[in-house]
Amino acid sequence: MSTAATTADIEALEAQARGLMATFTRAGYERVEPAVIQPAALFLDVIGEELRARTYVFTDPDGAELCLRPDLTVPTCRLHLERHPAGDVPARYCYSAPAFRYQAAGADRAHPREFRQAGIESFAAADREADDAGVLALTVEALRRAGLGRIEIRIGDLGLFAALIEALPMPERWRARLKHQFWRPDAFRAELQRLTSADALARGLPHDLVGRLDPADPAGAEAAVLGHLDKTGCELIGTRTAAEIALRLVDAAADLREKPLRAETAALIESYVAVKAPARETRDGLARLARGQGVDLSAGLDAFQRRLDRIEAAGIGIAGAEFSAEFGRNLEYYTGFVFEVIAPALGPRSPVAGGGRYDGLLAEVGAPGPVPAVGASIHTERLLAALQDAGQEAAP
Amino acid sequence: MNGKLVLALPSKGRLMEQCTAALAAAGLGIVRTGPARGYKGEIEGWPGVEVNFVSSSEIAQLLRTGAAHLGVTGEDLVRETMADADERVRFLGGLGFGQADVVVAVPACWLDVRRMADLEEMSLLFRRLHGRRVRVATKYMNLTRRYFAQAGVTGYRIVESLGATEGAPAAGLAELIVDITTTGATLTANGLRILDDGVILESQANLVASRVAPWSPELAAIEAQISARFTGA
Numbered sequence: 366m367s368t369a370a371t372t373a374d375i376e377a378l379e380a381q382a383r384g385l386m387a388t389f390t391r392a393g394y395e396r397v398e399p400a401v402i403q404p405a406a407l408f409l410d411v412i413g414e415e416l417r418a419r420t421y422v423f424t425d426p427d428g429a430e431l432c433l434r435p436d437l438t439v440p441t442c443r444l445h446l447e448r449h450p451a452g453d454v455p456a457r458y459c460y461s462a463p464a465f466r467y468q469a470a471g472a473d474r475a476h477p478r479e480f481r482q483a484g485i486e487s488f489a490a491a492d493r494e495a496d497d498a499g500v501l502a503l504t505v506e507a508l509r510r511a512g513l514g515r516i517e518i519r520i521g522d523l524g525l526f527a528a529l530i531e532a533l534p535m536p537e538r539w540r541a542r543l544k545h546q547f548w549r550p551d552a553f554r555a556e557l558q559r560l561t562s563a564d565a566l567a568r569g570l571p572h573d574l575v576g577r578l579d580p581a582d583p584a585g586a587e588a589a590v591l592g593h594l595d596k597t598g599c600e601l602i603g604t605r606t607a608a609e610i611a612l613r614l615v616d617a618a619a620d621l622r623e624k625p626l627r628a629e630t631a632a633l634i635e636s637y638v639a640v641k642a643p644a645r646e647t648r649d650g651l652a653r654l655a656r657g658q659g660v661d662l663s664a665g666l667d668a669f670q671r672r673l674d675r676i677e678a679a680g681i682g683i684a685g686a687e688f689s690a691e692f693g694r695n696l697e698y699y700t701g702f703v704f705e706v707i708a709p710a711l712g713p714r715s716p717v718a719g720g721g722r723y724d725g726l727l728a729e730v731g732a733p734g735p736v737p738a739v740g741a742s743i744h745t746e747r748l749l750a751a752l753q754d755a756g757q758e759a760a761p
Numbered sequence: 762m763n764g765k766l767v768l769a770l771p772s773k774g775r776l777m778e779q780c781t782a783a784l785a786a787a788g789l790g791i792v793r794t795g796p797a798r799g800y801k802g803e804i805e806g807w808p809g810v811e812v813n814f815v816s817s818s819e820i821a822q823l824l825r826t827g828a829a830h831l832g833v834t835g836e837d838l839v840r841e842t843m844a845d846a847d848e849r850v851r852f853l854g855g856l857g858f859g860q861a862d863v864v865v866a867v868p869a870c871w872l873d874v875r876r877m878a879d880l881e882e883m884s885l886l887f888r889r890l891h892g893r894r895v896r897v898a899t900k901y902m903n904l905t906r907r908y909f910a911q912a913g914v915t916g917y918r919i920v921e922s923l924g925a926t927e928g929a930p931a932a933g934l935a936e937l938i939v940d941i942t943t944t945g946a947t948l949t950a951n952g953l954r955i956l957d958d959g960v961i962l963e964s965q966a967n968l969v970a971s972r973v974a975p976w977s978p979e980l981a982a983i984e985a986q987i988s989a990r991f992t993g994a
Binding site: 612 | 902
């Protein structure tokens with residue numbers, strides 16, 4: 366199992382990259398070259414511990430903690446914010462450059478530790494659905510021009526899940542919890558079950574303290590927490606303050622005063638998450654599911670359909686694409702539309718391209734508020750492998 | 762290798778003494794050979810075995826790469842050193858010493874955090890208030906990542922800690938820790954409490970066989986004899 370690319374492979378990759386970049390720049394995307402070496406702290410805070418475990422982190426002679434970028438999206442966000450600190454100026458960037466990830470199961474052709482990403486990112490565009498469709502269409506166009514014939518597309522929409530949760534009756538903080546836990550299927554199910562049971566909501570809490578807390582009186586709650594710690598001989602140590610601890614206990618006290626989530630509501634959420642259907646049947650199917658519980662999802666579903674129509678109009682056959690309600694669950698920073706392009710030669714475990722909407726990421730990297738953002742990247746080694754395996758000739 | 766079965770044992774400290782005693786109790790007398798403080802040895806009456814004395818963290822590495830056939834080391838170190846431990850080694854049995862639990866411990870004053878699930882939710886508020894992720898001090902980076910991922914906890918960062926980990930929260934170097942504990946007294950003394958579902962692993966010294974070492978039928982037979990001394994099989 367060799368991980369080193371041959372000279373012929375490198376030349377083929379470079380020729381392929383030139384073609385991809387020509388497609389991107391012709392579509393109005395500006396070519397950028399973000400830094401390879403990134404500050405570890407900021408980068409790792411954004412991507413989370415799972416990708417961190419696969420990121421090459423090192424210390425330079427001054428003691429600064431640095432990393433080799435594990436993807437190009439975060440560095441491109443940083444570059445955008447250097448130019449426009451508020452992030453809200455519309456801009457379109459493309460890149461073709463190496464990224465680096467440790468492969469725990471060993472590196473191979475479809476999972477190299479140094480791989481070239483060719484990608485596009487569009488920031489601060491006003492019409493989200495049109496921009497989503499544009500990014501998918503351009504990605505597919507670039508793959509086709511590179512010579513990839515048969516492809517399969519999978520899509521998801523994290524915005525629909527958010528819309529469903531918004532439409533269901535429950536306290537705002539429960540919505541926030543469910544949206545947050547959506548990324549972790551087991552934890553999500555556990556939280557959903559917990560919210561349906563008053564006993565479960567009360568479990569593990571210091572009851573004598575929580576019973577006395579008044580959600581309308583945060584200062585009183587902080588004093589009560591300090592009093593409780595004092596009485597039980599427990600010292601307040603570390604970075605979290607008594608006020609912080611009190612804030613969470615006040616939430617718990619408020620939870621105990623709520624009616625638990627209805628079992629039917631929890632069941633509706635579970636059945637939504639399980640939905641898998643061809644894209645063209647998605648709107649009607651989901652509308653039916655929601656209406657059965659008296660829930661109106663039409664705004665989110667209309668946006669979903671508008672996006673599909675745009676993609677169709679761009680000449681991409683999307684009707685037969687698989688929609689999966691939980692697709693995107695393993696990619697934490699996405700917030701809306703998500704997609705993957707699969708080459709039959711490589712299979713669904715190694716998609717040749719993928720992307721989606723991530724309206725929260727620029728704010729995490731330093732923008733003062735959320736900024737619309739959607740992007741996609743092509744795994745160029747996989748693309749080359751798919752072309753070689755399929756024995757297809759690059760289009761002239 | 763010279764065709765002998767390589768047995769890696771802890772080279773010093775209490776672990777070495779307990780290990781020698783446990784082997785002696787099983788009828789295996791360990792003698793050091795060569796220079797007085799040599800790092801080589803043998804088992805009396807077992808010419809097919811070569812003993813290497815190395816530091817206990819290195820024993821897991823030797824078993825991982827197959828440079829040792831057998832070793833005595835803690836399950837915690839084995840599982841920390843290899844993500845695919847059950848594919849690379851076989852645990853032949855606990856030896857009844859070196860007991861230690863690898864646990865997730867938080868400041869006892871965190872009245873709002875009892876379970877792993879609370880940790881994830883608390884980390885959201887923490888990040889909003891402090892502008893960074895909650896830090897976990899540990900030397901068990903891999904065990905921590907695996908256990909936290911299993912429990913659905915992702916909003917954290919690991920800071921590597923090579924000693925006195927239990928002091929990190931009070932010193933402001935981390936918010937919580939993953940560390941080993943035997944009685945829990947050190948944790949309590951440092952104002953920490955183990956989460957209700959915070960025991961990652963109940964570890965003890967184990968006789969461990971490498972699956973990837975160069976085994977011959979002769980060496981496998983010796984291994985079976987040694988291992989029978991412990992399991993009573």
